[in-house]
Every structure is written in C-alpha cells, then in structure tokens.
Amino acid sequence: MSNKLGFMGCGEMASAIIKGLLSSGFMHTSDIHATTHTDKSASAKSKILKIKVITNNKDIAKDSEIIVLATKPNQIEEVLQEIKNEVNGKLIISIAAGVSTAKIENIVDKSPVVRVMPNTPMLVSEGMCGICLGKLATEKEEKFVTEMLSQVGKVVTVTEEQIDIVTAISGSGPAFFYQIFEDIAQAGAKLGLDYEKALILALQTAIGSAKMVQNTTKTVPELVASVATKGGCTEVGVSEMKALNSSNLFAEVIRKTAEKAHALG
Numbered sequence: 267m268s269n270k271l272g273f274m275g276c277g278e279m280a281s282a283i284i285k286g287l288l289s290s291g292f293m294h295t296s297d298i299h300a301t302t303h304t305d306k307s308a309s310a311k312s313k314i315l316k317i318k319v320i321t322n323n324k325d326i327a328k329d330s331e332i333i334v335l336a337t338k339p340n341q342i343e344e345v346l347q348e349i350k351n352e353v354n355g356k357l358i359i360s361i362a363a364g365v366s367t368a369k370i371e372n373i374v375d376k377s378p379v380v381r382v383m384p385n386t387p388m389l390v391s392e393g394m395c396g397i398c399l400g401k402l403a404t405e406k407e408e409k410f411v412t413e414m415l416s417q418v419g420k421v422v423t424v425t426e427e428q429i430d431i432v433t434a435i436s437g438s439g440p441a442f443f444y445q446i447f448e449d450i451a452q453a454g455a456k457l458g459l460d461y462e463k464a465l466i467l468a469l470q471t472a473i474g475s476a477k478m479v480q481n482t483t484k485t486v487p488e489l490v491a492s493v494a495t496k497g498g499c500t501e502v503g504v505s506e507m508k509a510l511n512s513s514n515l516f517a518e519v520i521r522k523t524a525e526k527a528h529a530l531g
C-alpha cells in the first residue's frame with residue numbers, strides 16, 4: 267500500500283489544503299495526487315500544484331492510502347459509488363459541507379471517516395477547521411487529520427451535532443468579517459476618510475485585536491473594558507453597540523446560518 271493522499275476533486279478548498287501541505291514540508295508533491303471532472307482543469311491544476319491530477323477517480327483511489335472527498339456535496343455520493351471497491355477500509359476525510367459521516371459510511375462501511383469543516387483563509391495558511399469523527403474513526407485518525415490540517419491553520423474536534431455551529435462560525439465566518447470590514451470602511455468614508463485608508467485601519471485593527479485576544483490572559487470582556495474607559499469615546503461606541511443589540515444580531519446570524527447548514531445535510 268502506498269502512503270499517498272488522494273483528493274477526489276481539486277477545486278478552491280482542496281488546492282488551499284494541498285498548497286499548505288506542500289509549502290509546510292508536511293508532504294511532498296509525490297505524496298499527493300488528485301482528480302477533477304474535466305481534463306482541462308486537471309492539466310491546469312497539475313501545472314499550478316505540481317502534482318499528478320487526472321480525471322479517473324478509481325485509479326487515484328486505488329493508488330492512495332488516504333482519500334479526501336473534496337467535490338461539491340451533491341457529487342459525493344456518485345464519487346463514492348464509483349470508488350467504493352478501491353477503498354478497502356482506507357481512511358476517508360470529507361470536506362463536503364452538510365454530508366454526514368453516516369451517509370459516507372453507508373457506502374464505504376469498513377472505512378474510518380473524518381468529517382472536516384474548513385474555511386477559505388486556508389489559502390493564506392490561517393484556516394480554521396472543525397472536525398468530527400465517524401463511528402470507526404479513532405484517536406489515531408483524529409491525531410493524523412489534526413496534524414495534517416494544522417499545517418494550514420487551527421483545528422478543533424467537535425461532535426457531529428456541533429458541526430453546523432462550526433459551519434456558521436468559521437466556515438461561513440469569513441464572509442461575516444468581510445461584511446463588517448466593508449461596513450466599517452464605508453462608515454469611515456462617509457465621515458470623510460478615504461475608503462482605502464478606512465479599510466486598512468479596520469483590517470489592521472482586526473488583526474491586532476485578534477492577536478491581543480490570543481496572547482493575553484485577560485478575558486474578552488476585560489479587554490473591552492480596558493479600551494472602553496469610563497467617560498471616553500470608546501465607551502460611547504460600545505454603548506451604542508449594546509443599544510443596537512449587537513449580541514442579538516450575531517446570535518441571529520449564527521443561529522440562522524447553522525440552521526441552513528443543518529438543512530443542507
């Protein structure tokens with residue numbers, strides 16, 4: 267058995283993971299190969315990633331020790347039916363949103379399955395993944411997948427019931443933060459600052475604030491209080507956020523997104 271990682275599908279998300287695995291040195295170009303649907307995208311991806319990319323799922327599955335399902339969710343079943351005789355108990359990692367481990371296990375019942383909810387900041391090696399284990403996956407598979415995905419960001423293990431919440435917070439989360447950056451930059455522009463400068467201010471403040479939360483022993487409310495000192499302008503801004511019920515706004519954003527993620531499954 268070879269120790270190759272075989273990606274079924276090599277789009278945006280698979281490419282981000284592959285780039286991270288290669289640039290970190292965790293894997294070499296000869297350790298990873300992949301498939302796409304069309305010859306055109308196979309040769310384009312092969313050139314970009316410098317790995318073997320073909321359109322034959324069976325061949326790649328046969329020649330892999332670990333299989334990563336990375337097509338769109340509605341293509342997973344068809345791909346699994348195609349490769350099921352080549353799987354033979356190999357570890358299956360699925361990054362498809364909304365596809366349960368049980369659905370995969372129904373087709374390849376001898377395989378340990380690890381379901382992953384990744385996000386696009388993996389493209390800049392700042393990804394966030396939530397993972398959950400199928401019924402045959404053990405600590406060994408959890409450890410391997412965690413180590414692998416840690417090359418392109420951070421990883422937390424959750425239960426499968428919690429994965430929709432992960433989808434809402436970190437899978438969809440980048441879009442929420444982009445929207446907040448846009449809203450803040452537009453607000454700055456409305457008051458007379460250049461949009462580009464307002465955006466730089468918002469972005470760097472977000473990066474710095476996230477690093478503060480990561481690197482201090484203070485709690486998040488303590489950090490808020492440390493900037494929003496009594497009688498100052500920040501206190502006025504924080505009070506306005508409370509008056510506009512920002513916590514309710516985000517509770518609803520996360521709840522509705524998680525509900526939709528659940529409905530997709």
Ligand SMILES: NC(=O)c1ccc[n+]([C@@H]2O[C@H](COP(=O)([O-])OP(=O)(O)OC[C@H]3O[C@@H](n4cnc5c(N)ncnc54)[C@H](OP(=O)(O)O)[C@@H]3O)[C@@H](O)[C@H]2O)c1
Nearest residue numbers: 275276277278279302303304307336337338339361362363
């Ligand atoms: N993008 C995100 O932000 C995000 C976040 C979390 C999870 N995900 C999950 O990641 C998965 C991939 O998403 P993506 O954004 O990377 O999609 P994508 O860019 O559209 O890539 C899909 C890939 O699957 C290939 N493909 C289609 N049918 C196939 C088949 N029958 N056999 C083999 N390969 C096939 C496509 O090849 P062609 O190019 O030749 O068509 C393409 O390489 C999805 O299941 C999604 O739920 C994505």
